[in-house]
Amino acid sequence: MRRRLRGFVRRWLWAEPPDDVVVGVGRCVPGAVVHAAAGAAAAGLMATFALAVVGWPTGVAVAFVVGSFVVVAWWPGLVAMPVGLVGLGVLVDGVPPLGLLLALVLLVHLAVVAAVLAARLRFDTLVEWRVIGGLLRELAVVQVGAQVLAVGAAALAGAELRAGDGVRAAVLLAALVVLVVVLPRSERGEARRRD
Amino acid sequence: MTSPVVPAARRPWTRARVGVAAAFVGGGLLLAGAVTGRADVAVLGAAPLVSAAWASARRPVGSVLVDAGETGPELPSGTLETSLMVDGPPGTVAALVSLRRRSREVGEVLVATPGGQRTLPLRVATVRTGPQEVATLDAQGLGGGLGSVSLPSEPRTREALVLPTARPLDELPLPPRLRGLTGSHDSRRPGEGGGLRDVHPFSPGDRLRRIDWRVTAKRAPDLHELYVRREQALAEAVVMLVVDSRDDVGPDPRTWRGSLQPRAQDPTSLDLARQAATSVAQAYLGLGDRVGLDDLGARRRPLTAGGGRRQLDRVRHALALTKPEGDPMARVRPPQLPSGALVLVFSTFLDDGAAQAAAQWRRAGHRVLAVDVLPTLRTRALDDRERLALRLIRLAREDRLAGLADVDVELVHWRDAPAVALAGLARRGRRRPGAAS
Numbered sequence: 001m002r003r004r005l006r007g008f009v010r011r012w013l014w015a016e017p018p019d020d021v022v023v024g025v026g027r028c029v030p031g032a033v034v035h036a037a038a039g040a041a042a043a044g045l046m047a048t049f050a051l052a053v054v055g056w057p058t059g060v061a062v063a064f065v066v067g068s069f070v071v072v073a074w075w076p077g078l079v080a081m082p083v084g085l086v087g088l089g090v091l092v093d094g095v096p097p098l099g100l101l102l103a104l105v106l107l108v109h110l111a112v113v114a115a116v117l118a119a120r121l122r123f124d125t126l127v128e129w130r131v132i133g134g135l136l137r138e139l140a141v142v143q144v145g146a147q148v149l150a151v152g153a154a155a156l157a158g159a160e161l162r163a164g165d166g167v168r169a170a171v172l173l174a175a176l177v178v179l180v181v182v183l184p185r186s187e188r189g190e191a192r193r194r195d
Numbered sequence: 196m197t198s199p200v201v202p203a204a205r206r207p208w209t210r211a212r213v214g215v216a217a218a219f220v221g222g223g224l225l226l227a228g229a230v231t232g233r234a235d236v237a238v239l240g241a242a243p244l245v246s247a248a249w250a251s252a253r254r255p256v257g258s259v260l261v262d263a264g265e266t267g268p269e270l271p272s273g274t275l276e277t278s279l280m281v282d283g284p285p286g287t288v289a290a291l292v293s294l295r296r297r298s299r300e301v302g303e304v305l306v307a308t309p310g311g312q313r314t315l316p317l318r319v320a321t322v323r324t325g326p327q328e329v330a331t332l333d334a335q336g337l338g339g340g341l342g343s344v345s346l347p348s349e350p351r352t353r354e355a356l357v358l359p360t361a362r363p364l365d366e367l368p369l370p371p372r373l374r375g376l377t378g379s380h381d382s383r384r385p386g387e388g389g390g391l392r393d394v395h396p397f398s399p400g401d402r403l404r405r406i407d408w409r410v411t412a413k414r415a416p417d418l419h420e421l422y423v424r425r426e427q428a429l430a431e432a433v434v435m436l437v438v439d440s441r442d443d444v445g446p447d448p449r450t451w452r453g454s455l456q457p458r459a460q461d462p463t464s465l466d467l468a469r470q471a472a473t474s475v476a477q478a479y480l481g482l483g484d485r486v487g488l489d490d491l492g493a494r495r496r497p498l499t500a501g502g503g504r505r506q507l508d509r510v511r512h513a514l515a516l517t518k519p520e521g522d523p524m525a526r527v528r529p530p531q532l533p534s535g536a537l538v539l540v541f542s543t544f545l546d547d548g549a550a551q552a553a554a555q556w557r558r559a560g561h562r563v564l565a566v567d568v569l570p571t572l573r574t575r576a577l578d579d580r581e582r583l584a585l586r587l588i589r590l591a592r593e594d595r596l597a598g599l600a601d602v603d604v605e606l607v608h609w610r611d612a613p614a615v616a617l618a619g620l621a622r623r624g625r626r627r628p629g630a631a632s
Contacts, residue, residue, distance in 0.1 A: 023292070023316075083221075096235065
């Protein structure tokens with residue numbers, strides 16, 4: 001019996017290393033990192049929501065944060081859950097301060113974009129950094145408008161203005177504009193430049 | 196009235212499910228904010244919704260093609276270099292390329308495709324020789340914002356012929372009988388070009404320039420007789436390489452059934468046979484000998500013995516094309532070989548076919564070398580039944596090899612220092628009969 005068990009273990013633990021096939025791509029990130037990033041974005045969203053908006057006890061907040069990380073990192077398609085939960089919380093809890101609203105707008109979008117990317121990848125897929133850079137640039141372009149819209153929405157909803165909120169909003173917008181300029185241009189931009 | 200059917204190639208790409216789900220959630224938040232009059236809730240869903248709408252508006256139309264570039268026929272064993280080309284319609288921002296070798300997934304990479312096209316270098320390390328798959332590729336295009344995906348492309352397989360490379364060999368055994376009047380070996384016959392045979396009194400027919408004046412002055416100072424130096428003639432060896440292509444087994448006995456493929460980084464018995472035959476051919480041809488090639492596993496005309504650089508190219512190419520074909524062929528008698536040829540049989544000797552042929556050639560008077568090309572076996576992962584089966588196969592094989600030794604077929608194991616073994620056989624062949632061993 002022991003011999004049979006040993007043979008079974010040997011057979012299944014005898015992993016075959018993959019062929020040495022190398023594609024000459026640029027700098028790459030493993031798919032597992034992208035999955036972890038999607039989970040982290042969802043967890044960050046949930047942490048911000050749980051601690052700043054709802055004010056849950058620490059144990060519950062940690063459970064939700066860890067749960068969001070695990071769920072989204074493993075099944076990126078379920079990113080709608082934390083996003084919907086955060087939206088529901090904001091709806092129930094009342095108008096959040098401006099700084100918090102700006103952070104939530106950014107984190108919701110970041111979690112969605114990371115999940116869209118992670119959903120296409122296995123853990124061992126190599127992702128070229130240019131692809132991630134292009135996605136982040138598009139995110140920054142949309143976020144410039146979304147953050148301006150959030151400032152307007154906060155003013156409309158009568159959000160509480162804390163000290164330094166204006167500076168935070170300005171810094172966030174400036175950072176997004178810098179991202180748009182610095183990150184690689186989109187395919188259309190490159191084609192135009194080649195022409 | 197029915198709507199016209201649009202071919203798949205002209206339809207916009209499918210929206211990504213996660214993107215659609217995010218758009219629904221964003222739309223829901225926007226709707227909830229609008230219904231409840233809460234702009235702060237509505238703005239949370241704005242960014243995902245705008246992103247999804249932007250991605251949807253940029254959905255490409257058309258199909259994605261992927262291919263590997265040509266690899267030249269002359270490839271050194273070890274690395275295959277080619278290129279990977281992805282060609283998508285305008286609007287393709289990335290492509291998810293899957294690579295497979297021998298029906299095994301070896302990698303997946305998500306690459307940017309600016310302008311829809313991208314060419315990347317592809318390098319495949321291999322220890323195998325002969326016809327082989329470089330890679331099988333397929334790709335799936337991704338539209339702007341990764342919000343749309345194309346249908347997977349048709350898988351494309353690129354194959355290449357990897358020629359075996361030689362390893363250096365020093366001394367080599369020679370056949371008992373040499374042929375011709377050219378070559379680099381001393382013949383037993385008197386002639387020109389070889390080593391000193393003897394010093395002999397001048398006789399009619401001897402050339403004047405052969406007169407050895409020093410010996411003549413010593414032996415016949417009064418010049419009553421002239422002495423000439425006689426040399427041995429040069430000759431060449433005829434070597435026939437016989438490859439047993441019926442077996443192609445790897446180091447793991449579990450792959451011998453054929454249901455599992457040997458690992459890509461393990462040379463198989465046929466790879467070793469190709470390398471061994473190429474090494475031997477290069478060494479003999481370098482000495483000016485004639486080398487031919489025959490295959491025990493295929494019924495086709497043998498490559499007749501020849502010399503020179505082009506013969507080496509012919510031998511290498513023929514070896515690279517050698518592979519197991521269909522069911523093992525049963526031969527009534529071994530192939531006929533040139534008389535007096537040295538025969539090298541490259542086989543695993545896992546069955547009687549090659550051993551019987553070698554024994555018959557030896558009985559016909561050829562000097563026969565059996566080159567054992569079975570790789571060093573890896574038995575770590577075998578269970579008890581497989582170990583027992585392997586033990587039986589090994590016993591039968593050892594009996595077979597012992598039988599070959601009994602009929603004076605010399606044995607070389609290619610996996611353990613073949614250059615040393617061949618040099619030993621070369622020295623043994625030079626020993627005179629009756630000399631102390």
